[in-house]
Amino acid sequence: MYTQTAPFADHLRVVPATRDVPEVDPNAIVLSGSDGxxxxxxxxxxxxxxxxxxxxxxxVPGAAIAIAIAAPIERLVAERAVAKIGAVAVLAGGLPARGARRGITTRHARPEADGAIDWLVLDDRTTLRRYLTGSDAPLSADDLPVLGRTA
Known part of the structure; x- marks a missing residue:
């Protein structure tokens, strides 16, 4: 289940992490901000x-993933993505981000590199290209790795 995080919790409406909930209107506003x-x-x-x-x-599921993003919309998307893969979002206010080895950030919000976290930088050209050409279809069980499974 998705959980809210401060300081933007007063602007959020929590919705289920999966799309298969018919009562959720896909056009309903989840978050409003100065960016839209x-x-x-x-x-x-x-x-x-x-x-x-x-x-x-x-x-992988269960992993701690640091999130260092100032923009509320991008941060909410990152938190939801982490929840969808069964990982744990850790807000990276102070490093180290409680055992996180991976993280999501932007160039502007990226904490000083200490080598402990491998950052996915959302506004990096290579990341944007991968992101924009990737599938937005709902994730299935086949998309998620099973820990301990051998190929």
Missing amino acids: DLTVGELDSWSNRLARLLLQDGA
Whole structure:
């Protein structure tokens, strides 16, 4: 289940992490901010794309993933993507981010590099290209790695 985080919790409406809940209107606004509005459908598709990037980069269920993003919309998408792969979002206010080896950030918000966290930088050209060409289809059980499974 998705959990809210401060300081933007007063602007969030919590929705289930999966798309198969018929009572959730995909056009409903989840978050409004100075940069615009984020709908349920946008949150779902954007977080599916980001979840796939995390999986491609080796993230696994149960892993701690640091999030260092100032923009509320991008941070919510990152939190939802982490939840979709069964990992744990750790807000990276202070490093080290409680055992996180991977993280999601932007160039502006990226904490000073200490080598402990492998950052996925959302506004990096290579990341953007991967993100924009990735699938936004709902994740399935086949998309998620099973720990201990051999290929």
